Amino acid sequence: MGRLLLIAARNLMQNRRRTALLSAAIVAVTMLLVLLGSLGNGIQATLLEAGTAMLTGHVNVGGFYKITSGMGSPILVEAERTLKDVRELVPESAQIVDRRRGFGKIVSESDTVQGALTGIDATNEDALRGVLRIVEGSLDSLGGEDLSILLFQKQAERLKVSVGDDVTLSSQVVRGQTNALKVRVGAIAKDMGLISIMSSYVSKNVLRDLYQLDPDTTGVIMVYLDDPDQAATVKAKLREGLLQRNHRLMEDEPDAFYHKFQQVAGEDWTGMKLDVTTWEDELANVQWTMKTFDTITSLLIGVLLVIVIIGVMNTMWITVRDRTREIGTLRAIGMGRLRVLVMFLLETVILSTVSALLGVSLGAAIAGLLNWLQIPVSPGFQIFLMSDTLRLVVAPYSLVMAVVVVPLLTTFGALFPASRAARLKPVTAMQHAG
Amino acid sequence: MSDVVVLSNVSKEYPLGKLVVPALKEVSLSIGAGEFVSIAGPSGSGKTTLLNLVGCVDTPTSGAVIVDGLDTARLSERDLTRLRLEKLGFIFQSFNLIAVLDTFQNVEFPLLLQGKQSRKERREVVSELLERVGLDKHHHHRPNELSGGQRQRVAIARALVTRPRIVLADEPTANLDTGTGGAIIDLMKSINETQGTTFIFSTHDARVMKHADRVIRLEDGRIVSSGDIAPNGAAGSRPELSVQEGPAPYLAGE
Known part of the structure; x- marks a missing residue:
């Protein structure tokens, strides 16, 4: 496994531009995931504090x-x-x-x-x-x-x-x-x-x-x-x-x-x-608004994640195409299908985990910065928020979720191209012209 | 001398659109343990197909391929992978090294796949082999930091590291200059003689063929001659030596 990790890591380093682009996409989505989650948590917390103090x-x-x-x-x-x-x-x-x-x-x-x-x-x-x-x-x-x-x-x-x-x-x-x-x-x-x-x-x-x-x-x-x-x-x-x-x-x-x-x-x-x-009963209306906000946020994040998954799949297809002869060689010298699959998946796991960690760190840092800046919210939003400044609450569980979910989904996206690579007949792979 | 490779009435056809292109036609041969055999013939004669079938990376359309006593048609995908890992070594025309691993790691890789040896044992085996192929000073060079001849030496070391019974080499000198190619063949021959490893290599270079104990010549997917080398380097025609036309004797009753 150590050598497979090394191969995966070095292949990522070798294709710097591709890796950087994909990594940037994953970082951006993870960061957005954290920021939107923190915004939702912040609104929920503000509403809970204000609502339970003023109304109930x-x-x-x-x-x-x-x-x-x-x-x-x-x-x-x-x-x-x-x-x-x-x-x-x-x-x-x-x-x-x-x-x-x-x-x-x-x-x-x-x-x-x-x-x-x-x-x-x-x-x-x-x-x-x-x-x-x-x-x-x-x-x-x-x-x-x-x-x-x-x-x-x-x-x-x-x-x-x-x-x-x-x-x-x-x-x-x-x-x-x-x-x-x-x-x-x-x-x-x-x-x-x-x-x-x-x-x-x-x-x-x-x-x-x-x-x-x-x-x-x-x-x-x-x-x-x-x-x-x-x-x-x-x-x-x-x-x-x-x-x-x-x-x-x-x-x-x-x-x-x-x-x-x-x-x-x-x-x-x-x-x-x-x-x-x-x-919760007394703030049912506000809760409904929160749920609507959460739904819109979830949809947005879902769309972004789908885009990233498609990006990962596309990148993996390119990687598999570029390395088809290498797959043939490895299969010829005795590497089993499962190991080929793991080798390709490891690339995505490494890339997405590192990127997700970076995205989470950036997201948490930006959330802290926005809180520190005490950004005023528009009067329309104040009505809903019961506060005149933006507040983001970074929940540790949502950070852990982001670090787990993003790599899981992107790895899932890589599964299909990687399994195709693993299923290639050695002779077909070795004769690949690419 | 026991046979490590037996092909019996082996044909291989490739579909090409609506056409079927025959690559090998009813080929039967046997190769004994420790032989240094050259498969010769012009481009498209079926040399690579034959090596692929012996190397268990491809399957015949008909006929039987026996490697080290095992009928490859009866082996599962997992068993074939194991067979390639344990019994066979491959040397490719384009070296096919893993670009991101250095010399030592490339050679060590099949041992890691086997998972039988300790780190210390692997280090000893790989170091010894690299010294044998003259690359003891290049452990940490990546393939792109090596010359063509050095890369092929790495490939040879990788093919030999698991002590396979058979090493298959597809045009091992085709991408090398004459001097380097000669040195590579000398190295292969030396290993063949000292370790008893069976080498089967394809070539269409007469200077390379002359090193072989035996040359099996293919044309249009058929064996046209098989025998030892004439003084001028051309293969003689001595089918009675090892090539059987038709099924191998011990398969006749099957």
Whole structure:
């Protein structure tokens, strides 16, 4: 095997131009594979971080309350009892917070914006604090008894308000009437994509007052875990535990809570039911977008890999043609078919492995460079990404995959020409005119 | 002297489009162990075809080829490969060395394929052979750094390294000048005499033929004469020496 490796390596060196061209193609594809994978990972990570901080916990226990069978509201009654049960059922949680959920108009003297209102106690919201970039005021203003609101930059610009100004919230409440409440702008944050267009944060008391709710109510209990991958397990455990503790649960529906209003309104029950979801359920739309992105990326990489495989096959055909007489000689002096096959495949294995390693290294280095450069993303992409800069996450497993998959596929491409070389009759090969 | 090669009624035809071109026609011959035999004849007479059949790199259209007592038609592809590796050595007109390996590695290669000897044993055998062919100072030269005569010496060393019973050489001096060609034939003859290796080589050069114990002359795919060498270097006609017309005696009953 050592001598076959030597022959393969030296043949590659001998045909420098051919080797360099093919190697460059494999390096480029592997590099793209790493970069696109890192981009996908980066988007996923950004979405996970931003999404789980702003929209959802890793596991959520949300409430739907119905006074009549035809209308549902995102209200969780007996909040203290439910919080206690959740804490007991998930002792391994990293943090548990609760938020109120609402929907309404934000009205200023200049304009009106409409969207989701999330009631928070900022003193408990470490994850949210980590992702929001406050440009004016303080998130702490949403942590006390004050009736405060956090607006995103574009909302504030549209409403022509700044910190300290008052805006009016207007919302339809449970019984169909519209309530209004004056709140003060406590903080303005940098835009965060789609979320910052469609929602804003208020102090918890704002929604209590706006909807005239009992103090022992909330909207959702959000459970954060050290390992988000455990979300599905924790969800199952919570569903079982909550049922045992005499809570009423909705059917398990892996979808975001705001998609469930129509379904809830159509169901024939009153009172409250709990809806247990994971972050993946709540970000199902975003996940769909991610899957679309992954599919497009996979297709692109697939096409590139096919091109490389065809390139490898073509090169191998040329190599086999050029070395047909050598094959004949080797077969004549006693080299078996398998060894001929291995000899040719080794060339591809060496070339593709070295090239893939180089491609992976370059890809990882470029990903690091792009992260360091903090490249801004276009506003359109920001909406989807929930971030204003590009972020690439190089996952070690994807590097290993690239180093394994690229050589495997290119070697597969070389298999057909190499096996043809191995099957050549010695006399046919020796008489080859090329 | 036992026969190491026996051909019995061997014909070989090559399809050429819709035509069938006969390369050998009903050839029968036997070659004894330790003979130094020349296959002579003009271009297209079937010399290379005959060597290819004896070398088990091609199969006859009809007839039997017996090499070292083995009927090659009954051997599998794997067995034929093994036979070539263990019993046969090849020397080619264009040397056919592996361009990316140096002299030592080219000669050592068949031993690596055999996989029987240790690194130290291989080193000893190859070094000894290279000294024998006068290339002990050229171990690390690649083929493109050697002259034609030196390359053919490497090819001879490679053909001999496994101590084969038979060495087949297809026009071994055709690409060499007269002096170098003569030296190569002398070397082959010397090995034949000292080691008892059977040499079968094709040539159409009368000066080369005169070194042979016996010359088998082919024309249009048939043996036209076989015998020892006349004083002027031309092959005599002594078919009674070793060439049997028709099937070899021990195959007659098969």
